[in-house]
Amino acid sequence: MELNFSIEGGDFTQAGQASSRVKKVLKQLGVDPKCIKSIVIALYEAEVNVVAHAHRGQIRIQIEKDKIITIIEDEGPGIPDIALAMQEGFSTASKKVREMGFGAGMGLPNIKKNTNELQIDSVVGESTTVKMVNYF
Amino acid sequence: MHRLPDTYHALKVDAQKCIGCTHCMQSCPTEAIRIRNGLAVIDKKRCVDCGQCLRACPAKAIFVEQDDLDKIKSFKYRVALFPAVTIGQFPENISENQIYDALLKIGFTHLYELEQPIGFLKDSIKEYCRKDKKARPHISTFCPSVVRLIQIRYPSLLDNLIPRKAPHDLGAHLALEQLQNQGAQRDEIGIFYITPCIAKISSVKSPLGEKESIVDGVINMNVLYNKVRKNIRTTDIPDTSDRRETLTRDGILWSLTRGEARHFGERSMAxxxxxxxxxxxxxxxxxxxPDIDFLELRACDQSCAGGNLTAGNRFLTVERLEHRAKRYESSSKFKDHPIQRLAPKLKSKLISDPIDAKPVFILDRDREKALEKMSKMQRIICFLPGIDCGACGAPNCQALAEDMVNQKAKMSDCVFLQQTWQEENKISTSKALKNMEKKWGKDRFKADCNKRGRRNEGF
Known part of the structure; x- marks a missing residue:
């Protein structure tokens, strides 16, 4: 089955909408709570990334019997050096975003920690696509 | 001492009184209530005994079972085990001595405010939190509704629960210990727990994290309140302060909001x-x-002062108890008290068994079937109006869709959908009316000024 969400950049109050919905669905499917937790954490981080950095984004989620595939595509500045962005503590978040308690440079590393497969593609100045796969 | 089957739930619906409105169904935080044949039906697996439905019911049709007060007569030693909030129910001009005296007049022989010696429980929780590093924040197991909620809806947080029993276990063990030391036999002692809430009844009848309950009977606080009021004496009031010798400020405040949180961790929340x-x-x-050490979670607003079986106004109860607490010493002042002799024994009885998950929101045990049902639900949702009116007998459109895929409801249960079907001649008007009567009771839609639920204004 599929779930789709759209995210507006800059609207921090909306971050967490997709992860909350996905959590409810996975609970109804009887997925292991620890597995749900990882997915929800990764998805929430990804949502925050779009809100904090991009103009807008789309989330497409496909749930199969043994896995969940999440694709987050945004229109935004892109990531010039993905390897650098994957390092803990590295952040390009603005002062304003940091003041709101985000942008500690833990986003992408935290996503990596909580997903089985992670693929990030980015075109600088245009878009970033994050694909995450979690097996139940 | 008795053992009861699986999960006991105290909440019952009185079919004579239930008017088949939707107030309870809409108030339930776990979507445990549906209306069938014009009556509210509670799904026991989903119910966490929070009592929101009881508060919402305009017909007082939701009630709780309790033990008859006369049951105390069959014991030689009759212990009233009551929380400090009991005292807070009464107006300030009725003194502690008058309340204690009235309880004795009713027929109890021994009186124990159950939050004593609270220092034992406090230390035991502190020790656990210091040692356990596996899950943070540590979550208090004080409120049984919260524990049940975590069991059914947040199983990933079960490791965070502190495996310690409730103050009523502490009070009960103290009473037993002291009476048995005076030569009483266990079967001569009847311990009656006076409860401010429904969840505590269920947790006593089917304990969480312990094998059997230590309590012999449960009495609702509002029932006892009336009895005590009738037996208040205004002259020759005896001094009963020796019966409160180990009661502390911390104990009196324990069941109020922040009553636990104030003691634990550098950062705690209530x-x-x-x-x-x-x-x-x-x-x-x-x-x-953020990084929180300790979480105190309570189902009722103002915690136990707002318990659903209390008689007083919750804010006045809190005020009286806070005022009362000032007259008592802090539990740390009891370090050299003779009661400390009992510390090792009582503390060992406060440890509870681990609590298991009881996930009830799974659509199907078979993942593939669950996925199928989920996709079907998504398709059904497209047809439902999203008004969440409850006229189908389910609390909202999403819940109706869920009931449908579980074969507990059908498309025609939605009154709006049925209306459009009539328009398209897919269903006859008489068939449509029959469908509605099936859900809401026969003759429900005829004009009748004496109909059940006719006057719902004013709540």
Missing amino acids: IDGIHNVIRFLERLENEEV
């Missing part, structure tokens, strides 16, 4: 009200909260 608790647990599960 949240009351079941809907607030749910919103917070959602966040906690997503790790959207």
